Amino acid sequence: MKTKKILKVNNLVKGIIYVLIAFNFSLSTFNCFAQGGVAINTTGDPANSSAMLDISGSTQGVLIPSVALTSTTTASPVTSPANSLLIYNTATQNDVTPGFYYWVTDKWVSMLSSSTGWLLTGNTATTAGTNFIGSTDSRDVVFKSKNNEILRVKTDSNVVITGQIYTTKHVIP
Known part of the structure; x- marks a missing residue:
């Protein structure tokens, strides 16, 4: 008879432990949702509020699949x-x-x-009129050297070369 009572108490204790563990996991789940984002780092900093996933490190990168x-x-x-x-x-x-x-x-x-762009080493298979350097909007095209403007092709088709304005076709010697 004592054995049956001990077994019933042990089963009751096990049941209570299972309920407490399940309750603990449910609380930790709510806690994770409340954080907003996930941070992966070595500093313990929280995720940036604008990111769902915030990965940071100073000596390693992210490996894309x-x-x-x-x-x-x-x-x-x-x-x-x-x-x-x-x-x-x-x-x-x-x-x-x-x-x-x-x-x-x-x-x-x-x-x-x-x-997707012009290469510094040159391009192949270009078609005049289809492939070009310039713009497709109504803005001047500017060329610079050492951050100083040296040539401007204006929207009215005039060309300005370091201060000189050419309004007609001009051969530069």
Whole structure:
């Protein structure tokens, strides 16, 4: 009879312990939600209030997941990518080369692609009228050297070269 009472008390104590542990976990969950963002750092600083994820460090970086894309128009190997999903592509295949890509609606978009701008080392396969240096709005185009303006192509098609204004075609000797 004593054994049965001891077993009942032990089961009761175990039940109370389980309830307390579950209650403790539920409180810690509410505490995590109240913080707003997640901070990963070595200083113990809280996350910046404008960020869901705040990663900081002075000697290490963030490693973006690497995948081998097959095409910019195929989500594979990622399943159902969310808009703005960031990856590092390791493959050279079809229209993808190694580099950072992000997903928009139905395609991968390359970030910092060498084909998105003019290169200091020169460009190939350019088409006059399609590929150009200049602007597409109604603003002057300015060239500088040592932060001093040396040439300005004005919106009225006039050219100013270090103070000289040329309003007609002019051959500079």
